Amino acid sequence: MELFNNLIFGFSVALTLQNLMYCFIGVLLGTLIGVLPGIGPLATIAMLLPITFNVPPVAALIMLAGIYYGAQYGGSTTAILVNLPGETSAVVTCMDGYQMARQGRAGPALAIAAIGSFFAGTVCTLIIALFGPPLAEMALKFGAPEYFSLMLMGLVAAAVLAGDNMTKSLAMVVVGLLLGIVGTDVNSGMARYSFGFPELTDGIGFIVIAVGVFAIGEIISNLGDPEERKVFTNKVTGLMPTKEDLKVSFWPIVRGTSIGAFLGVLPGTGPAIASFSSYMLEKKVAKDPSRFGKGAIEGVAGPESANNADAQCKFIPTLTLGIPASAVMALMLGALTIQGIAPGPQVMTQKPDLFWGLVASMWIGNAMLVILNLPLIGLWVSLLKVPYRLLFPAIMAFSCIGIYSVNNSAFEVYLAAIFGLVGLVWMKLEMPPAPMLLGFVLGPLMEENLRRALLISRGDPTVFVTRPISLGFIIATVLILVIMVLPGIRARRAAITG
Amino acid sequence: MKFDWRYNRDFFAGLLYILTGAVAMFIARDYPFGSALRMGPGYFPTVLGGIMVAFGVAVLIMGIRNNEKIKGHLSIRALIVLPIATVVFGILMEHVGFIPALAALVPISAAAGREFKWTEAILLTIGLIILSLAIFIWGLGLPYPLIKGLWDY
Numbered sequence: 001m002e003l004f005n006n007l008i009f010g011f012s013v014a015l016t017l018q019n020l021m022y023c024f025i026g027v028l029l030g031t032l033i034g035v036l037p038g039i040g041p042l043a044t045i046a047m048l049l050p051i052t053f054n055v056p057p058v059a060a061l062i063m064l065a066g067i068y069y070g071a072q073y074g075g076s077t078t079a080i081l082v083n084l085p086g087e088t089s090a091v092v093t094c095m096d097g098y099q100m101a102r103q104g105r106a107g108p109a110l111a112i113a114a115i116g117s118f119f120a121g122t123v124c125t126l127i128i129a130l131f132g133p134p135l136a137e138m139a140l141k142f143g144a145p146e147y148f149s150l151m152l153m154g155l156v157a158a159a160v161l162a163g164d165n166m167t168k169s170l171a172m173v174v175v176g177l178l179l180g181i182v183g184t185d186v187n188s189g190m191a192r193y194s195f196g197f198p199e200l201t202d203g204i205g206f207i208v209i210a211v212g213v214f215a216i217g218e219i220i221s222n223l224g225d226p227e228e229r230k231v232f233t234n235k236v237t238g239l240m241p242t243k244e245d246l247k248v249s250f251w252p253i254v255r256g257t258s259i260g261a262f263l264g265v266l267p268g269t270g271p272a273i274a275s276f277s278s279y280m281l282e283k284k285v286a287k288d289p290s291r292f293g294k295g296a297i298e299g300v301a302g303p304e305s306a307n308n309a310d311a312q313c314k315f316i317p318t319l320t321l322g323i324p325a326s327a328v329m330a331l332m333l334g335a336l337t338i339q340g341i342a343p344g345p346q347v348m349t350q351k352p353d354l355f356w357g358l359v360a361s362m363w364i365g366n367a368m369l370v371i372l373n374l375p376l377i378g379l380w381v382s383l384l385k386v387p388y389r390l391l392f393p394a395i396m397a398f399s400c401i402g403i404y405s406v407n408n409s410a411f412e413v414y415l416a417a418i419f420g421l422v423g424l425v426w427m428k429l430e431m432p433p434a435p436m437l438l439g440f441v442l443g444p445l446m447e448e449n450l451r452r453a454l455l456i457s458r459g460d461p462t463v464f465v466t467r468p469i470s471l472g473f474i475i476a477t478v479l480i481l482v483i484m485v486l487p488g489i490r491a492r493r494a495a496i497t498g
Numbered sequence: 499m500k501f502d503w504r505y506n507r508d509f510f511a512g513l514l515y516i517l518t519g520a521v522a523m524f525i526a527r528d529y530p531f532g533s534a535l536r537m538g539p540g541y542f543p544t545v546l547g548g549i550m551v552a553f554g555v556a557v558l559i560m561g562i563r564n565n566e567k568i569k570g571h572l573s574i575r576a577l578i579v580l581p582i583a584t585v586v587f588g589i590l591m592e593h594v595g596f597i598p599a600l601a602a603l604v605p606i607s608a609a610a611g612r613e614f615k616w617t618e619a620i621l622l623t624i625g626l627i628i629l630s631l632a633i634f635i636w637g638l639g640l641p642y643p644l645i646k647g648l649w650d651y
Binding site: 450 | 585587604
């Protein structure tokens, strides 16, 4: 019953006119950038973070979350219609979705993607509502050693599972941790790595790094390697899937949702991994696997449910533990910090309106997406024709205004230009910038908890392995590393001996 | 395969990590290190710097072994023009106002692309200025002078 009361409370928050409006803006923007290649949710949320200053925290989070899951929808629309994944998570959808479109079944493909996503969204809203509170309650009992170990596990898992190259991803986490040190040390009041700039004694702004790397750096990189876009549109006729379509899609949607929800809670696994796993599973359980890649509706239903479930369940560790499971989630935590709310398990008890309002808004947002997307498909597709040369100056304008507005500081704008260049170097050398952002967000918290833990234990580092919960996290961290390293060693041995 | 450092992706990535870690450790020498019990402000950065260098060495060795090259192209034009546009925006925003800052930022940024057209850039600038005024100044009420001295909002 408590669950229902909580959800009703959440809806009462999410259904206010203001919050509904921000939810709508969020999903609309999300769909827009999901459709447009070359700009993803990460850059958009980074760009819009400063604006959320002037908005109440609940509304800000609702809008940013809307951008995030809205982008998953938009990405699949273009994947189906023009064989162009707007987002990486929609790559899998291209395989069968585009084939369906070529056979004149674009309508059912789009509809089943929307229905699957909506189903996944509904289930995940319930999952968050069910598991969020007990998780947060458990986390409230954590002491400094547990927190340190948990953050260590989160960072390692995120770095290891997300990138192709484990060493470089982990190294980027350390880069982020180092960047997080810049500023005044809380314990001693000493300014560290400020290079004599008084502006740096407050630390590097989260937005400066995020916008510098993911907006400015990304644009420079994109201009070097222009994307080829073949835009041609088929007429979409007959949206409704047949009864047969719905029957065939039911179990793939359920399976996809389960996979996505499970992977979603783990740090580091992006929606792309979820949708890919779901596709592989559907292919395996299908009676006639040869249909896949030739327009099998299961190949759209499963992955589309999975990526939406994943995207939404990523909020569980973020909101209940304060541990971001992906770079976008790091931005969400950044948005909380900007609003003066310390992320962590106490958010749920101290700001119940924020947590429950956000959860309820996700369901509303998903409903809006279904209503918004299906009739407006023609509009979205025509947006594909907006050339990048008009798009990137606009991104530059919004990014620069955004950075300046945080502290009314031109210095931060200059700093963002530098991070744009640094980000470009990182991208060119394939040093993944996303794990850096996670390290940057968690860095100060980690140092604080490390110091506190060792202070409690009187300098004895075994404190991390003698407390059972902390030990559990440490063991999990080691396991993740071992599992990821092992196949590498085996492959190398095979290469040498074979 | 013979090792070739030119355009060697991981070789340079490794060097960059080593440099980052070494600089971090070097600067942290000035911060009291403390002990594990009472960590000084230098403890965490020094340890992280050390880890960074270790990762750097690993990546560098990886580069020597795999000889992977840096992929894709680089637009030198964008590399120079976009940071300049950003800095010009900062200067104008501070000293001259919101509209001139955007009036400089948008066309300079647009010039970073290869398909730059004057008429298009001017139209885009006007459009984006109006849009930004609507969103940021009138909508969100950010308190910036539109043109300093002439049109203070």
